[in-house]
Amino acid sequence: MAERATREALAEKIAGEITLSSDPGATLRKWRTDFDVSQTRLAQELDVSSSVISDYESGRRESPGIGVVRRLVTGLLSIDERRGGERIRQYGRVLSAGFESDVVYDLREYATARPIAEVFRRVDATQITSGNHDRISGHTVIDSIRAITRLSSEEFIRLYGQSTNRALVFTGVTRGESPLVALRVVNPTPNAVILHGIEPADLWDHAADLARIDGYSLAVTTMSIDSMLDELGTIE
Structure with missing residues (x-):
């Protein structure tokens, strides 16, 4: 799977899981921790306060809309790419194998x-x-x-x-x-x-x-x- 296609497939998967989850905040937290990104680092990427990320994950803010989810997912993937893209490649190998x-x-x-x-x-x-x-x-x-x-x-x-x-x-x-x-x-x-x-x-x-x-x-x-x-x- 080409790198761009891998990123797009992974972005779609993460966004879909968050959007359809009965607890979107917990699902966002799962993916953020999977990517080893702190709330503060993700907040910096999105140019918001860390309390915004915390509020979404804890459910203190209403479930994020698709626009917010897209920004969150793009932020996670962009951070990983600047680190070398290992998490994206990791999930790409799994997705390519059909799992x-x-x-x-x-x-x-x-x-x-x-x-x-x-x-x-x-x-x-x-x-x-x-x-x-x-x-x-x-x-x-x-x-x-x-x-x-x-x-x-x-x-x-x-x-x-x-x-x-x-x-x-x-x-x-x-x-x-x-x-x-x-x-x-x-x-x-x-x-x-x-x-x-x-x-x-x-x-x-x-x-x-x-x-x-x-x-x-x-x-x-x-x-x-x-x-x-x-x-x-x-x-x-």
Whole structure:
């Protein structure tokens, strides 16, 4: 997807979500924080006081009209472009792969294969088991519940992007049972799996056994989603 088309598609998506939301302020806040833009920075971009942004997000002002929504969205995208456009590219990769951005947070291919151990270190992950491979060429960050409940088996395979030589990162995990069982019906399996939001002590008892059977490296991390996406985004 060309850069301009990506921006237009993303702008339309954000504007549509805010306009149609039952809580437009909360939806605006979600997208602003996704882009790592403070209320003050967005207010500066739009040449308004930060209280205006705060009032919209808290519901103290009536729901913004389409003109205001368009300005808010344009402001977010313009800020990101001046920072290098990484968030726009990130969502572009997800949209190009045919996924909704609330299911897949990021889908990336690396220029060269990287050691799995390096990727684990970047996201402060604790390795549970080692697999049959020691390198990966990309990653996909997934909302585990939405992926499992909304994706078909064919769509699930598309999470691999160009290759299974990658890490699948499942967020919103409580024990790890659901995503690891779901992987059992997908063939082949990825080289590495990272379960986000869980400590080693809380991991499902059979998680390590399934990882060893299917031959992938397994790790867990409690790093915040935003920090994790930022760290993964630095891998080239």
